[in-house]
Amino acid sequence: EGPIDRREDVSRVPKEPYAILDLFEWSDLDIEDDSEMSELYELLYEHYVEDHDSTFRFAYGKAFFNWALKTPGWKKQWHLGVRVKKTKKLVAFISAVPATLRVRGNTFKAVEINFLCVHKQLRNKRLAPLLIKEITRRVHLENVWQALYTSGTLLPSPISTCRYAHRPLNWEKLCDVGFSALPLGKTRAQMVAKYALPSITKCTGLRRMEVRDVDAVHSLFTRFQKRYQLTQLFTKEELTHLLLGDDEEQEKPDGEKVIVTYVVENTEKKITDFFSFYVLPFTVLNNSVYKSLGVGYLYYYATETGLDKPRYDAQATNELKKRLENLISDALVLAKGIGMDVFNAMTSQDNVLFLEDLKFGPGDGFLNYYLFNYKAFPVGGGFDSQTREYELEKRSDVGVVML
Numbered sequence: 001e002g003p004i005d006r007r008e009d010v011s012r013v014p015k016e017p018y019a020i021l022d023l024f025e026w027s028d029l030d031i032e033d034d035s036e037m038s039e040l041y042e043l044l045y046e047h048y049v050e051d052h053d054s055t056f057r058f059a060y061g062k063a064f065f066n067w068a069l070k071t072p073g074w075k076k077q078w079h080l081g082v083r084v085k086k087t088k089k090l091v092a093f094i095s096a097v098p099a100t101l102r103v104r105g106n107t108f109k110a111v112e113i114n115f116l117c118v119h120k121q122l123r124n125k126r127l128a129p130l131l132i133k134e135i136t137r138r139v140h141l142e143n144v145w146q147a148l149y150t151s152g153t154l155l156p157s158p159i160s161t162c163r164y165a166h167r168p169l170n171w172e173k174l175c176d177v178g179f180s181a182l183p184l185g186k187t188r189a190q191m192v193a194k195y196a197l198p199s200i201t202k203c204t205g206l207r208r209m210e211v212r213d214v215d216a217v218h219s220l221f222t223r224f225q226k227r228y229q230l231t232q233l234f235t236k237e238e239l240t241h242l243l244l245g246d247d248e249e250q251e252k253p254d255g256e257k258v259i260v261t262y263v264v265e266n267t268e269k270k271i272t273d274f275f276s277f278y279v280l281p282f283t284v285l286n287n288s289v290y291k292s293l294g295v296g297y298l299y300y301y302a303t304e305t306g307l308d309k310p311r312y313d314a315q316a317t318n319e320l321k322k323r324l325e326n327l328i329s330d331a332l333v334l335a336k337g338i339g340m341d342v343f344n345a346m347t348s349q350d351n352v353l354f355l356e357d358l359k360f361g362p363g364d365g366f367l368n369y370y371l372f373n374y375k376a377f378p379v380g381g382g383f384d385s386q387t388r389e390y391e392l393e394k395r396s397d398v399g400v401v402m403l
């Protein structure tokens with residue numbers, strides 16, 4: 001396992017941007033400028049990924065981009081746009097943010113590539129491959145030679161594939177927008193009752209994470225992450241940004257946040273667990289009643305439970321399963337409390353331990369993880385790709401959660 005092309009020589013990297021169709025020009029987006037952030041928001045709002053039958057489109061907001069694209073060490077030249085020369089209209093985008101990755105025993109500097117988007121009317125003009133080539137050149141110039149990216153579509157050789165799972169919070173709205181269907185022989189009332197949740201959380205000592213918790217959460221999370229084979233390593237500064245957001249985000253009430261993180265503080269004032277979820281709505285396309293869908297995505301979590309035993313020890317697994325059910329059940333309560341209609345999770349991490357008992361339904365989407373310029377044996381994604389059943393024993397070895 002390891003890098004494929006080991007030449008890694010910055011002096012050999014072309015100093016000039018690659019040639020682009022004469023109609024267009026490269027443009028480094030300045031997302032600290034509100035008007036340029038609005039251009040990015042509008043481009044993706046109209047032209048980013050939809051589900052396969054174009055019922056929903058991701059609706060990343062400006063606060064989300066501030067969170068996802070301004071992680072510590074971010075670079076303006078890695079927020080790469082394409083404009084129409086004549087009109088300066090933004091018609092394409094791709095981003096890279098720095099990340100330290102670990103694949104089994106190897107740790108290396110990399111970037112995470114995300115938000116590749118080409119205007120609908122400019123598809124099939126080979127702009128996407130050119131964006132990838134140019135962002136790769138800009139990343140190479142900073143002496144970084146590996147990248148991690150995900151895609152719903154199948155490309156050559158994913159290192160792992162995880163399956164989507166959804167936990168309805170507002171089943172009637174999901175049914176009315178065409179996401180959930182009424183099963184034969186069931187009534188709407190029965191489905192609403194099936195997904196009913198308590199209005200308050202149940203974990204003793206549960207509270208919002210604060211900056212003062214960073215050292216304890218960082219230590220717990222770093223130890224917890226060792227169980228996975230594909231993880232991102234975080235500095236305290238990176239973890240603060242990813243779990244709490246910037247100062248402005250930290251001031252917001254839960255209902256206006258992009259990232260929501262809670263800790264469990266026990267009676268000895270020790271942090272024994274944490275969980276987090278990010279908020280990323282969908283635009284509902286062509287529906288006269290609903291314009292958007294509130295979606296929460298399970299993000300990172302960790303717990304002391306079972307940490308002192310081998311991962312596959314039967315008793316440790318059972319204790320972990322029970323603990324995660326209680327923690328994530330509280331995440332569902334909190335997500336519903338801030339107006340989410342559905343709570344999404346992958347089969348990554350140890351999620352298959354609670355997906356069924358917490359009434360997550362299997363999704364029809366899959367997320368493939370790819371490493372650029374790094375050869376690695378496959379990493380288990382938490383489900384069997386033949387039977388599509390969850391791997392309840394093995395669970396997943398994927399610790400990275402992509403936005």
Ligand SMILES: Cc1c(C(=O)c2nccn2C)oc2cccc(OCCCNCc3cccnc3)c12
Nearest residue numbers: 049051056151152164165342344345346363402403
């Ligand atoms: C997307 C997504 C959806 C949906 O499409 C969805 N939920 C409710 C209604 N719909 C249509 O459901 C998920 C469950 C787990 C993780 C997920 O996503 C994981 C992170 C995805 N971000 C990476 C990405 C971005 C664009 C395309 N593919 C992947 C998703």
